[in-house]
Amino acid sequence: MRHHAGIIGIATYHPETFMSAEEMAEASGLPVEVVVEKIGVRRKPVPGPEDTTSNMGIFAARKAIENAGISPEDIDVVIWDGAQHKDYLNWLAFTKVCHEIGAINAWGFDMESMCGSMIVGLELAKSLILSREDVKIVLLVSGYRNCDMINLKYKPGAFLFDIGAGGSAVVLKKDAGVNEVLGSAAIADGSFAEDFVVPVGGSRKWPMTKEDVDEIWFHITCDPKDFKERLGAVTLKNWYSVIDKSLERSKLTRKDIDYFAMVKIKRSAHHEMLKELGLREDQSVFLENYGHVGQNDVIFSLEDGLRMQRIKDGDNVLMVSAGGGWTWNAAIVRWGKVID
Structure with a gap:
């Protein structure tokens, strides 16, 4: 078995x-x-x-x-x-x-x-x-x-x-x-490790001073001027890479994707990815009424997809996310009854 x-x-x-x-x-x-x-x-x-x-x-x-x-x-x-x-x-x-x-x-x-x-x-x-x-x-x-x-x-x-x-x-x-x-895949790029941080409050800058808080440094920063350019140059490529690898490990192809549970990103990028993957808008949910709730986004999307009947038994659900620092992740779940 x-x-x-x-x-x-x-x-x-x-x-x-x-x-x-x-x-x-x-x-x-x-x-x-x-x-x-x-x-x-x-x-x-x-x-x-x-x-x-x-x-x-x-x-x-x-x-x-x-x-x-x-x-x-x-x-x-x-x-x-x-x-x-x-x-x-x-x-x-x-x-x-x-x-x-x-x-x-x-x-x-x-x-x-x-x-x-x-x-x-x-x-x-x-x-x-x-x-x-x-x-x-x-x-x-x-x-x-x-x-x-x-x-x-x-x-x-x-x-x-x-x-x-x-x-x-x-x-x-x-x-x-x-x-x-089913299958999953991940990519990590440590060149972004210190480009996206809360610069105070950790052991790198401890203890915090009154000025650290008063000067509003206790928040996520992405200060390097080339940060967004460097990230933008690799993000979609890395996402498509982990998507394809997770599909391969699941013995599937892009044509087998039925639903796209995507981390909340900007609207244009979401639609660009749908187009690249050959998916319709009704094969996903854009989380504009939830905002970005981190790693929970993919479950919000999965739950909405089921509630809206965009996911049915036998569908291959592609879950995609990324984490600052930086990682890109994908996994496949075959919804419905398991077939040996």
Whole structure:
């Protein structure tokens, strides 16, 4: 018998409060048309008092467990694949998740690949399920509120103004019989490692001074003048490379793609990728009403695709993301019943 890892439950969470494109435009000084059309966001969720990074993942995890029809005690491994910007510095989020949801039999770990973390998490969960006799069910949990690290007055970071807050969770099971995780691929380019950082608050610049905070340096910066040019020169090429490699590892081609679950990027780039892959607009969802919620984007897109009936049984779902620093990631999930 061929063993596999399949998705048996997904869920997302976003705060109830949103910032509109008009509010973003007013705060940043950009025309609202630039926010909507170029940055590509009509609104984005912003965290409320209870929306800590871990809590947003926990809210999603509870729903995913319910959707999967399992008990928290059935979970063998919990992987936190949410943001590094957690409730506390130097802190494990997965242990709080286990405690809050009642996963009393689980072990786990926190992992990070920036906005590629959910796709890397799928590969890690699949690998554990297929290699360990004692791992049958894995829960992936992600919370994200890097919006705290965005300064709307910092014009070089305008492409980040769509960053919001939210969470997602995925339950995977050994030999689930449905929604098989197929091939994945990743590329990393460390030449961008220090071009896209919060320049204070880490060991490189510790302790922070009052001036560090007052002079608004406690936010993501991308200062090198050639950063965007260098990134733009390789991004699409690297995305198409990981897409093709993940398809090859799944014994598929571009013609087999049925749905495109894409990380939130600017509107023009999203449509360019659809065209390159030979896909229609109704084979994806552009996340203009969620903003960019990091690694959770692909699950927001998957959930919307199912709700809007753009994904049906037997469809090959291509999930694509990228993480600052820099990584490019892709994975394939065949939705519906597993066929040997």
